[in-house]
Amino acid sequence: MQVQNNKEEVPFAHYVEKFRALDPVEAAARCGAAYENGEFAVTLLGTTYWIAWPEYTIRTETGVGFALENLPCQTFLLRFLLEGKMAGRSTGFKTFREMPWGEMYIGPYTGRCLTRAAFTFGTRVDAFAAACRQMGAREVPHGDAGFEFDFLGGYRMQIMVYAGDDEFAPTSQILYSDNFAGGFAAEDRVVAGDILISAIRQRMQQK
Secondary structure, X not given: OOOOOHHXXXXXXXXXXXXXXXXXXXXXXXXXXXXXXXXXXXXXXXXEEXXXXXXXXXXXXXXXXXHHHOHHHHHHHHHHHHHOOOOOOOOOEEEOOOOOOHHHHHHXXXXXXXXXXXXXXXXXXXXXXXXXXXXXXXXXXXXXXXXXXXXXXXXXXXXXXXXXOOOOOOEEEEEEEXXXXXXXXXXXXXXXXXXXXXXXHHHHHOO
């Protein structure tokens, strides 16, 4: 099959190949994911995905789910099963910059996540809030609208947006439960932010 999108399909194919060599029992114990009848069960943003091993397929009970249509999200889930860890104890939240290697990746992260969230949601705060509520997120008292999500397992994320006006551009902030520092590399924390934004944006477009 000819690759149509190198940026998404080449990394995905690479991790699918690595996934075939996975020890499923070890991966399930390490990630805290259920493994039964040749499938892992992983819950991302409130939707449970069944990921078959060794020949990769992904499904949900309803046939609906953000990851089913988003190849980078599927790559993220593969990387979690290959390299991730069960969520440790969390006592609070941190910014991306406050976590290991955050300073090194803050430039790409700002553009890919914070700026994108600000201009995607900051001009449509009411629609953003409605979408977050529909996704089962909990409101937090920060920003013009702020919500906390159960992202994956015991890993949680908060996203806050501040509306723009005639003088100031919209802004945003994303916080990660502090156990992200031990469970995900900086690159994966960037992808987590991107996935959260894309999932909310998709929900907004379904209205």
